[in-house]
Amino acid sequence: MSQVDHMSVEDIADAVPDGALLGVPADYSGVPMAVTRALVARGAKDLRLYCLPLTTMQGDMLIGAGCVADIEAAAVTMGEYGLAPCFSRAFQGGTISMQDSTCPALHAQLQAVEKGVPFIPLRGLIGSDIDHHRPDWRKIQNPYDDQEDPIVVLPARPLDITVFHAPKADRNGNVFIGRQRELATLTHASKEVYVTVEEVVDTDFFATEATAAGALPAFYISGIARAEKGAWPLGLTDQYDPDGPAIREYVAAAKTEAGFSEYLAAQGIVARPAA
């Protein structure tokens, strides 16, 4: 008997409330594009994205569709496909706010949540304009050093919800993530976690260390939905590569608001009534 709820991609989109602080995985680790399209179709509003540590098409599409109020990230980019078109437009137009950060700070603030401590120190940062624009970050004296040693401390950032895509779940609702350990960090730091998977397999990942070492236990997971090619057009490690032509098509279309709307319509992403 599975320990978690089995649901649909649309159910997961409905479980992400407007205004939620949403954990967003990097392009190399299980981006939930099927759920992203469902969030756009649901007309999600005022999401706050916490990227670990950056976002590509997921963030750009949510921003383009008006689902995002605020984004915290070390970068928003389409990588080798160029700048993120909707993000650039929204940032320069002032329609979203952004808290610029840096990769290790985004990791560290979730690690503080994992440990249940209120803050965590991080080297670097002093003298960076990132720090100057982050009133929530504080500089303290290292309490263990008699010499002057300033260090920046960052508050724990508990996430409301994380959604990601993974290759498979087992019959007990454990999820295999391999060495994409950012997904574990996001999971440990979130109140709710929803996962889409390519397939559910009739096995137990905890039966051997080889699979247990790459698994997340079901007790963290609120719900699982099956979504074949759920990361498309982005890639999924060991399963499929990014679909270059499809990503290029998106980047070209999204350069204008009209082109972005046409892209959504052509993809069949249309507004549906709330469940």
Next chain:
Amino acid sequence: MDATREELLISVLADKLAYDRHVAVGAASPIPGAAALLAKAEKQDAGGRMQVTIIHSRRHNPFTDGSRELFDCAARGLIDSFFLGGVQIDGRANINLVGVGDYPDLKKRFPGSFGSALMYYVVPKVILFREEHSPRTLVEKVDFISAPGASPPNVHRPGGPQHLVTNRCVMDFDNERARFELRSCHPGETVDTIREATGFHFDVGVDVEETPLPSAERLTRIREHIAPQILTFYPEFASRIWGLAA
């Protein structure tokens, strides 16, 4: 054989890495990636070892604890060399990866600072690499400091910038004076053409040379041994420079 500009840059960067134990290469960096693999192959020939970590490659990414492991390793001093670039780099080696204009009211937004606000402080040898060398990229003062080139003495900073390599020249950075010094000009460039193309003031070394071209042996190795490896994780670059197809 004539080396292309990209092959010259690969060769220049590889020289800077020759004695390293661990070189890490971040996102979207095919030339630094190729340079690191070249330096490793040459060090292995001489009986040495080098770990080359290329974040965007599966085979060359050894981490099993997520991408935070790169930053944790760097903060502990386990990475000798790393590459950073910038939309703008200024004469004090401040780097800007965020955008042009008065933040947050930017005229042009770029992706963001990535890991620079830690890596620049803790990696002993950061090589600034920016192909475009113009008054637009090498400016007097950056519009946004993603990470500063130098820090006051009371700030924990075991690392920082040591070199700046562009498509025109090689400069070294003096941390105490927070100033660049021109070391070599690539073929076709002179001190005057570099000055004209640079938005900040810099010192000129007493023995400015022409940047050496890769030897025939090195060029053969780049094309026969390194290029096919680059193809596996930077296919667009390998196709453009060497005409390779996946």
